[in-house]
Amino acid sequence: MAKDSTARVLPEFEPPVAPRKNQFGGGDLPPPVRSSVPVGANAWLAVVMFLGSEAMFFAGLIGAYLVFRVGAAIWPPPFQPRLPVIVTGINTVILLSSALTMRLGVHAVRRGDRSKLVRLIGVTGLLGAIFLSVQGFEWLQLIHFGLTVSSSVYGGLFYTLIGFHAVHVLGALVWLGVAFHLARNGRYSKANHVGLQICAMYWTFVVGLWPILYGLVYLY
Amino acid sequence: MKVKNFLSLFSGAAFMFGSHVIAHACSVCLTGANDPTADAFNASVLFLMATPYAVVGSIGGGLFYAYRRKLAKPEPEQIEQPVVQLRLNQEEVGR
Numbered sequence: 026m027a028k029d030s031t032a033r034v035l036p037e038f039e040p041p042v043a044p045r046k047n048q049f050g051g052g053d054l055p056p057p058v059r060s061s062v063p064v065g066a067n068a069w070l071a072v073v074m075f076l077g078s079e080a081m082f083f084a085g086l087i088g089a090y091l092v093f094r095v096g097a098a099i100w101p102p103p104f105q106p107r108l109p110v111i112v113t114g115i116n117t118v119i120l121l122s123s124a125l126t127m128r129l130g131v132h133a134v135r136r137g138d139r140s141k142l143v144r145l146i147g148v149t150g151l152l153g154a155i156f157l158s159v160q161g162f163e164w165l166q167l168i169h170f171g172l173t174v175s176s177s178v179y180g181g182l183f184y185t186l187i188g189f190h191a192v193h194v195l196g197a198l199v200w201l202g203v204a205f206h207l208a209r210n211g212r213y214s215k216a217n218h219v220g221l222q223i224c225a226m227y228w229t230f231v232v233g234l235w236p237i238l239y240g241l242v243y244l245y
Numbered sequence: 246m247k248v249k250n251f252l253s254l255f256s257g258a259a260f261m262f263g264s265h266v267i268a269h270a271c272s273v274c275l276t277g278a279n280d281p282t283a284d285a286f287n288a289s290v291l292f293l294m295a296t297p298y299a300v301v302g303s304i305g306g307g308l309f310y311a312y313r314r315k316l317a318k319p320e321p322e323q324i325e326q327p328v329v330q331l332r333l334n335q336e337e338v339g340r
Contacts, residue, residue: 065308065311073304073307073308074304077300077301077304080296080300081296081297081300084292084293084296084300085293087292088289088290088292088293089289091285091288091289091292092285092286092288092289093285094285095281095284095285095288095289096281096282096284096285096286097281098281
């Protein structure tokens with residue numbers, strides 16, 4: 026008698042009638058996988074880190090100023106020209122207004138309003154230029170009255186702290202000029218305006234820093 | 246092991262609080278109380294100590310806020326692409 030075949034007889038494969046919904050042994054299905062789009066653009070994150078380093082830079086300068094200011098019995102030191110508090114106060118208001126127009130520009134691009142964006146960037150740049158011009162004129166007056174970098178510690182501190190801020194405003198103005206040119210050419214859209222966003226961030230930082238310096242150097 | 250750690254901490258603390266020489270390394274402690282220069286350095290050191298926490302905390306807080314805002318937004322619906330038939334189509338071959 027022939028030996029029974031040892032070959033296994035495979036059962037007929039039957040595809041499932043309906044797909045199984047619950048494939049994990051019970052309970053609810055796992056949550057859907059969220060997209061891997063990052064929270065912010067790379068440029069945005071880079072500018073955030075850069076602004077952190079700039080904040081620490083100015084913190085160091087302010088720390089140095091505090092050492093001399095708190096340690097001095099009389100401040101400002103005698104026989105030094107007095108700083109123009111009122112004119113600089115008005116200048117502060119001008120600079121703060123530029124931050125507002127910059128914010129409105131970002132809102133305009135989010136609405137897709139290109140012409141308004143270009144106008145607002147132009148106004149922001151103009152206000153920033155006015156601020157720098159008034160500062161420069163006041164400095165010339167102070168130099169004329171004898172307050173220079175080398176005249177005293179007071180002069181050195183003033184021009185170092187306020188001077189570095191002015192350089193940052195100048196750099197921000199140059200960047201704003203580039204953003205103005207790009208906005209006029211239609212480079213910023215509702216969907217993609219990261220370049221304008223980071224320019225606005227830097228401008229807001231530079232403007233936000235000024236009231237702190239004004240209060241510390243001119244009023245305190 | 247725990248006794249060893251306790252002994253290390255205790256000896257470290259005793260060394261720090263018992264040694265007057267270490268206090269001379271600090272300009273604030275060396276110049277004495279009610280000294281304007283010491284007060285000035287103290288104010289500056291406190292300010293510079295607090296600033297990194299403020300900066301990093303602001304950056305971290307901003308990133309966390311942006312992340313939470315993104316989570317709260319509904320995901321855009323994915324456009325379903327039709328699955329391409331990869332198996333050989335006899336009709337196309339012409340057989």
